[in-house]
Amino acid sequence: MSYFRAENLSLHFGGLKAVDAVSFAVEKGEILSIIGPNGAGKSSIFNLISRIYRPTSGRIFFEDQDITEEPPYDIARLGIARTFQNIELFENATVLSNLLVGRHRHSTTQLWQELLFLPSVRANEKVHRRRVEQVIEFLDLEPYRDKLISGLPYGVRKVIELARALCSEPKLILLDEPSSGLNVEETDDMSFWIRDLKNELGVTVLMVEHDMSLVNRVSDRVIALNYGRVLTMGSPAEVQHHPDVVAAYLGA
Amino acid sequence: MLDFVQQLVSGVALGCVYGLIALGFVLVYKATEVVNFAQGDLMMLGGFFAFTFIGMMGLNYWVGFAGAVAAMALFGMVAERVVVRPILGYPQFSIIMATIGLGYFLRSIAGMIWGTDDLKIETPFSQGVLRVGSLVLAHDKLSVIAATVILCTLLWLFFNKTTLGTAMRASSENMLAAYYMGIPVKRVVSIVWAISAAVATCAGVLLAPITFIHSNVGLALGLKAFPAAVLGGFGSIPGAVVGGVLIGVIESMAGFYLAEGWKDVAPYIVLLAVLLLKPEGLFGLHVRKKV
Amino acid sequence: MRFLFKTDYEDDIRLFPHSGYFVSYGLLLAVLLIAPYVLSSYVMSQLVFVCIYATVGVALLILTGFTGQASLGHAAFLAIGAYTAAYLQKYNVPFPIYFLAAGVLTGLIGAMVGFPALRLTGIYLVIATISFALIVEEILARWESVTNGNEGMRVKAVSLLGVTVSRDSPTFYFLCLAVLVLTIVGTLNLLRSPTGRAFVAIRDSETAARSMGVNVALYKVKSYAISAAITGFAGVLFAHKLSFISPEMFTLQLSIEFIIVILIGGTFSLHGAVLGAIFIVMIDPFLTYLKDDMPGIIAGVAATFGAGTQSAANVQSKVAAFASLNGLKGAIYGIIIVLFVLFEPLGLYGRWLKIKLFFQLFPLYKRATFKRQKIYVKSERNR
Numbered sequence: 001m002s003y004f005r006a007e008n009l010s011l012h013f014g015g016l017k018a019v020d021a022v023s024f025a026v027e028k029g030e031i032l033s034i035i036g037p038n039g040a041g042k043s044s045i046f047n048l049i050s051r052i053y054r055p056t057s058g059r060i061f062f063e064d065q066d067i068t069e070e071p072p073y074d075i076a077r078l079g080i081a082r083t084f085q086n087i088e089l090f091e092n093a094t095v096l097s098n099l100l101v102g103r104h105r106h107s108t109t110q111l112w113q114e115l116l117f118l119p120s121v122r123a124n125e126k127v128h129r130r131r132v133e134q135v136i137e138f139l140d141l142e143p144y145r146d147k148l149i150s151g152l153p154y155g156v157r158k159v160i161e162l163a164r165a166l167c168s169e170p171k172l173i174l175l176d177e178p179s180s181g182l183n184v185e186e187t188d189d190m191s192f193w194i195r196d197l198k199n200e201l202g203v204t205v206l207m208v209e210h211d212m213s214l215v216n217r218v219s220d221r222v223i224a225l226n227y228g229r230v231l232t233m234g235s236p237a238e239v240q241h242h243p244d245v246v247a248a249y250l251g252a
Numbered sequence: 253m254l255d256f257v258q259q260l261v262s263g264v265a266l267g268c269v270y271g272l273i274a275l276g277f278v279l280v281y282k283a284t285e286v287v288n289f290a291q292g293d294l295m296m297l298g299g300f301f302a303f304t305f306i307g308m309m310g311l312n313y314w315v316g317f318a319g320a321v322a323a324m325a326l327f328g329m330v331a332e333r334v335v336v337r338p339i340l341g342y343p344q345f346s347i348i349m350a351t352i353g354l355g356y357f358l359r360s361i362a363g364m365i366w367g368t369d370d371l372k373i374e375t376p377f378s379q380g381v382l383r384v385g386s387l388v389l390a391h392d393k394l395s396v397i398a399a400t401v402i403l404c405t406l407l408w409l410f411f412n413k414t415t416l417g418t419a420m421r422a423s424s425e426n427m428l429a430a431y432y433m434g435i436p437v438k439r440v441v442s443i444v445w446a447i448s449a450a451v452a453t454c455a456g457v458l459l460a461p462i463t464f465i466h467s468n469v470g471l472a473l474g475l476k477a478f479p480a481a482v483l484g485g486f487g488s489i490p491g492a493v494v495g496g497v498l499i500g501v502i503e504s505m506a507g508f509y510l511a512e513g514w515k516d517v518a519p520y521i522v523l524l525a526v527l528l529l530k531p532e533g534l535f536g537l538h539v540r541k542k543v
Numbered sequence: 544m545r546f547l548f549k550t551d552y553e554d555d556i557r558l559f560p561h562s563g564y565f566v567s568y569g570l571l572l573a574v575l576l577i578a579p580y581v582l583s584s585y586v587m588s589q590l591v592f593v594c595i596y597a598t599v600g601v602a603l604l605i606l607t608g609f610t611g612q613a614s615l616g617h618a619a620f621l622a623i624g625a626y627t628a629a630y631l632q633k634y635n636v637p638f639p640i641y642f643l644a645a646g647v648l649t650g651l652i653g654a655m656v657g658f659p660a661l662r663l664t665g666i667y668l669v670i671a672t673i674s675f676a677l678i679v680e681e682i683l684a685r686w687e688s689v690t691n692g693n694e695g696m697r698v699k700a701v702s703l704l705g706v707t708v709s710r711d712s713p714t715f716y717f718l719c720l721a722v723l724v725l726t727i728v729g730t731l732n733l734l735r736s737p738t739g740r741a742f743v744a745i746r747d748s749e750t751a752a753r754s755m756g757v758n759v760a761l762y763k764v765k766s767y768a769i770s771a772a773i774t775g776f777a778g779v780l781f782a783h784k785l786s787f788i789s790p791e792m793f794t795l796q797l798s799i800e801f802i803i804v805i806l807i808g809g810t811f812s813l814h815g816a817v818l819g820a821i822f823i824v825m826i827d828p829f830l831t832y833l834k835d836d837m838p839g840i841i842a843g844v845a846a847t848f849g850a851g852t853q854s855a856a857n858v859q860s861k862v863a864a865f866a867s868l869n870g871l872k873g874a875i876y877g878i879i880i881v882l883f884v885l886f887e888p889l890g891l892y893g894r895w896l897k898i899k900l901f902f903q904l905f906p907l908y909k910r911a912t913f914k915r916q917k918i919y920v921k922s923e924r925n926r
Contacts, residue, residue, distance in 0.1 A: 050754050076756030088754075090747035092811070093740075096555070100737075101744045105756035107737035111765060114736035115729045121736050122556065128737075129552040168755060287666045338885050344665055345613055346884050349806055352799060353880025360870025360877065467870070475673070475795070482670045513685045520674035524659065527671055531662040 267500020292474020298453025328449025624778020653771020695789025809890025
């Protein structure tokens with residue numbers, strides 16, 4: 001059985017079929033990229049997995065568990081974290097507290113304990129902070145630790161989103177266009193980090209990306225979508241030279 | 253049955269007034285995404301202006317009416333320039349608070365200038381009644397309904413048939429884009445405030461024979477017009493009027509058929525019930541944030 | 544400037560980042576503790592109101608400032624707390640029990656308000672809370688068997704451990720101060736633990752909060768419940784301080800005053816709630832002062848600058864007439880709100896931070912440090 005599986009996933013808005021009977025599987029420990037022209041339904045698939053949308057039909061499985069009906073907040077609890085295309089950070093909070101929110105799925109303390117800040121809460125906080133500090137070190141975020149998000153440049157925010165997702169210690173991470181808006185250097189850094197995710201932390205990565213050089217560098221496998229349907233699946237080189245994919249991008 | 257029709261008509265008349273105030277809310281909200289809590293107070297001020305022109309200076313009713321509308325349109329522009337424009341684009345909460353402050357200010361200034369007595373304006377239709385069979389309809393209430401219909405038609409024509417109206421709709425959709433397309437957004441916003449103050453004045457003057465003018469009348473009616481605007485889905489012009497009429501009818505029916513005390517809360521209970529089922533009101537658009 | 548070197552995770556968690564805080568807050572506490580033995584009973588009475596308003600302010604901050612849910616209905620929560628106390632007191636329930644009961648009941652009702660509020664945002668939420676408050680006000684006026692209707696209810700003095708605590712006694716002041724301090728400490732604890740961070744996350748982006756595993760609905764309801772419960776506690780003290788309560792005390796006007804408290808103080812800080820409470824409570828004494836003393840002083844000034852006795856007396860009567868105008872308080876409220884929103888959106892506490900930074904960075908302070916950004920494109924309609 002595959003690690004993560006989507007079966008016949010569909011999302012229809014009225015007559016528009018944003019996602020149309022898409023099936024794919026992600027193996028444990030691989031980096032799978034989803035490519036496709038604008039409006040192909042890539043982000044919609046992510047939004048279906050993180051339950052921002054309800055699928056019209058189809059099922060989603062993670063670690064052999066059907067998660068199609070799970071509430072959105074439980075998706076994170078199961079170990080699936082994500083980043084967003086247009087950055088959804090907590091603007092008026094510091095980088096540190098943004099990352100600490102990423103630890104939310106590991107918090108076990110009750111409200112009354114927190115009101116009194118009992119030793120158990122204190123102990124938990126220390127664990128959270130130690131983990132967050134490791135992520136900060138991993139992604140070189142030390143200079144921004146106590147800064148407010150609202151004052152940080154775009155490239156840094158992108159990394160902080162990745163960091164926040166990592167703080168939840170996910171098993172599967174969904175990256176929605178990790179390189180959009182980044183310059184060449186930042187994209188290079190991002191590609192190293194994504195490989196490190198897999199090699200050092202053992203996280204499985206599902207990624208939507210436009211930058212083909214990044215896709216080629218990091219992906220183990222690639223899925224090409226167009227008009228909500230899967231065109232082809234395979235190694236980066238195979239997919240890139242597939243006639244349907246070329247046609248979809250160049251317009252046949 | 254007769255009672256019912258009688259209540260229905262007075263409910264509709266009252267509702268039209270709510271609708272007119274709600275219309276002001278909606279106009280401003282559509283154009284600038286500002287919720288103007290002082291709208292009721294603009295209405296109150298309009299009533300006082302009309303009283304000054306008609307009752308104190310002895311002008312003809314229609315001349316005084318027009319004068320009050322013009323004066324309030326100007327006042328609306330000034331209020332926008334001084335209070336709202338500097339904070340356009342800031343969080344909605346700040347802007348709401350600023351208009352609440354404006355409302356406070358207007359109420360107490362009006363109290364200082366015109367005193368705290370109930371004032372009355374003599375109108376051409378203060379006295380007469382229309383008899384249809386055994387139904388008795390007061391002219392002042394009918395005048396409110398007629399005026400609402402006329403105003404709505406005018407506004408609809410203005411928004412859909414004129415260039416300025418189109419510009420207003422454009423800037424309500426996306427202020428920045430409208431600005432880049434060469435629409436003078438600041439002037440548009442200013443005119444929207446003038447229109448909404450003018451509409452409020454019409455409501456105030458029409459209401460004068462029914463509820464009298466008092467410095468707190470704006471707050472009281474504004475608090476009823478709010479549910480009206482929300483019921484109709486903030487941002488929908490026909491919605492505001494329909495919401496207003498609904499609130500008015502509910503209020504007058506509850507006052508007549510239910511025990512004392514229900515009259516004042518029934519509109520709010522209905523509002524909460526509607527919001528529970530349809531969080532964006534009856535005619536509101538449900539827009540999802542894109543991620 | 545002081546540079547903090549953090550060597551332990553404790554340094555991030557602790558309530559007072561460095562020793563300077565102990566000195567200043569210790570001094571403040573000492574001053575507050577000796578106050579009743581030094582200050583006049585009138586000032587002490589105002590201080591009690593400051594404590595109560597500040598407690599409500601903190602409650603409102605949790606909901607509005609940290610969770611981002613606007614409320615114009617907090618007067619209703621205060622009323623529920625106050626009436627619960629008054630009602631239970633009639634049946635000789637001891638103070639500690641009805642104090643707790645008032646908080647718990649108000650908290651439950653707050654949670655019940657929270658549920659319908661889940662799907663509402665922005666202006667719809669504001670209207671819903673106003674509607675709630677108006678309905679509560681009407682219930683208080685009509686449910687005569689419990690609330691005694693518009694006649695209102697008398698509230699006897701607090702009886703604590705068999706001792707009667709008069710509402711003007713230092714003990715009552717210490718009680719209010721204790722409630723305020725405990726509320727603030729509890730809130731600070733909350734803010735440095737997962738729940739507080741979940742609140743802030745919901746305020747800034749519900750979508751992201753959800754994708755990080757925050758059960759948005761649950762935490763919103765929690766925020767309503769906590770905020771309402773604290774307001775309920777404050778309501779008990781409010782009832783005792785006034786010794787008489789009736790429905791017309793808990794109007795929309797009062798809810799707006801609470802909003803003004805956090806608006807003037809600064810929407811993002813607990814300091815702000817206290818500063819705002821001081822400001823609001825002191826408006827009344829200021830107006831009294833304006834009425835009683837200002838005319839004489841201005842006339843005196845006029846006289847020194849060579850005005851004759853006749854014209855000085857004239858000035859005095861004019862100023863007196865102005866100061867005793869009916870709507871003056873409303874006008875002052877209005878002007879204060881507008882000026883703060885326009886020029887000091889971070890409130891009094893924000894101003895204090897600016898002054899502090901000015902001296903720390905002198906002469907390098909830049910005005911632009913605190914400049915607000917306009918966000919024309921970010922429509923709140925599609926949130």
